[in-house]
Amino acid sequence: MTAVTSQDRIRLTQYAHGGGCACKIPPGELEDVLRGLGDAVRVRDPAGALLVGLDHGDDATVVRLNEGLAVLATVDFFTPVVDDPYDWGRIAAANALSDVYATGGRPLVGLNLLAWPRGVLPFELAREVLRGGLEVAAEAGCHVAGGHSVDDPEPKYGMAVTGLVDPGRVLRNDAGAPGVPLSLTKPLGIGVLNTKHKATGEVFPHAVEAMTRLNREPAEAALAAGAVCATDVTGFGLLGHAGKLARASGVTALIDSAAVPYLDGARQALREGHVSGGTRRNLEWVRTYGDLSAVSEEEALLLADAQTSGGLLVAGEIPGAPVVGELLPRGDHALVVR
CATH class of the missing domain: 3.90.650.10 (PurM-like C-terminal domain)
Structure with missing residues (x-):
């Protein structure tokens, strides 16, 4: 790809084969990949501290620390879903934080995940992506403490988020009951x-x-x-x-x-x-x-x-x-x- 400068009108969505969560691995294929892995994890958890794991593809994993506190962890990143880098950063951060909320927790700290075609897109855009993510994390009361970056043909951004939750008040996707x-x-x-x-x-x-x-x-x-x-x-x-x-x-x-x-x-x-x-x-x-x-x-x-x-x-x-x-x-x- 030809390198572009910050003076060019850059459409980030044109640098990715898909966009946002639409670029996920198809759900049926993902189920085939994960089938049986939850059993292996349970063998290594004799105390039952892992409250939510691989079994049902829930939004975040939950590990009980004690009777009143559990830690949850999740990660989410994707290719550009909009052309504006600041908005893309905001969207990706909100999406990653959503897994914490969907599990009933509150986010504590996030780590940036950034893939960037360094010879193609200017780093000024990457800075705007990160700024958007930081602002949404701040709105959520979530610290952002570093992260990881790689040189990649496609731009990608998201966060790994750690949060806290009451183990007795976890929202799960396997707890539905008839009549609700x-x-x-x-x-x-x-x-x-x-x-x-x-x-x-x-x-x-x-x-x-x-x-x-x-x-x-x-x-x-x-x-x-x-x-x-x-x-x-x-x-x-x-x-x-x-x-x-x-x-x-x-x-x-x-x-x-x-x-x-x-x-x-x-x-x-x-x-x-x-x-x-x-x-x-x-x-x-x-x-x-x-x-x-x-x-x-x-x-x-x-x-x-x-x-x-x-x-x-x-x-x-x-x-x-x-x-x-x-x-x-x-x-x-x-x-x-x-």
């Missing part, structure tokens, strides 16, 4: 808008606002309401994450498609064909265990849209969040959309 409603704390549509942004350069400030908004308050509300089961909605889409929660909990997740909120412009972006490969892979995977026969292909794609720094999906009702479905006793399918 499902609440969603951010509208969908981030994926199709980001894909349109990458294709056209059009900026969607309301999508950036959604992605940079911390999930701290919804997590606090979920805990205050007595919730024990939650996950965040990111690269596997609402259907993928709801399906993972349902399969881990041994229930069926019923999603009411008419109740799901969307960002302005999301349906138009879909009609224009701005659908990521990650979203299509999500839908293909979900069809292996879900019944989507009641909705159109367009609706199914939106429900499977790969989100970046999306909201929380909480088993329970919380103020200000629409109820988008409920958990039922396990039926023929782990996921049903009506």
Whole structure:
């Protein structure tokens, strides 16, 4: 690639094959990779200190230190989802912190993870990425203490985050029970808008606002309401994450498609064909265990849209969040959309 200077109009999304959480390894392939690894970990944990591990692909790992305190750890990074480096840094940090909130914890310290094509993109942009991450971490009350960087053909950024949680109040994706409603704390549509942004350069400030908004308050509300089961909605889409929660909990997740909120412009972006490969892979995977026969292909794609720094999906009702479905006793399918 030809090196560019800070005077050029640089579109970061053009330097990556994918964008944001849509560049995740497809969920079905990832399940195959991880299958059986949780058993090996448990053999080395005879005291049962590992409260949340590899078993169900939860949002963060949780290790009990004592009866009243547990430490949680998570990591998340991805290629540029927007062209503005400062906004990309903010989004990536908020996304990494989301895993802490989705587990009911509070972040303590983060470590930057930066991959940068040093001979191609100016380091002024990397500085802006890091500045965005620092500002969001500061908003969360999370220290940032160094990190790691590598020279890489594609730019990537994110954080490894360590937090604390009460071991008796952990939010897990395998604790769902029949008869409990499902609440969603951010509208969908981030994926199709980001894909349109990458294709056209059009900026969607309301999508950036959604992605940079911390999930701290919804997590606090979920805990205050007595919730024990939650996950965040990111690269596997609402259907993928709801399906993972349902399969881990041994229930069926019923999603009411008419109740799901969307960002302005999301349906138009879909009609224009701005659908990521990650979203299509999500839908293909979900069809292996879900019944989507009641909705159109367009609706199914939106429900499977790969989100970046999306909201929380909480088993329970919380103020200000629409109820988008409920958990039922396990039926023929782990996921049903009506």
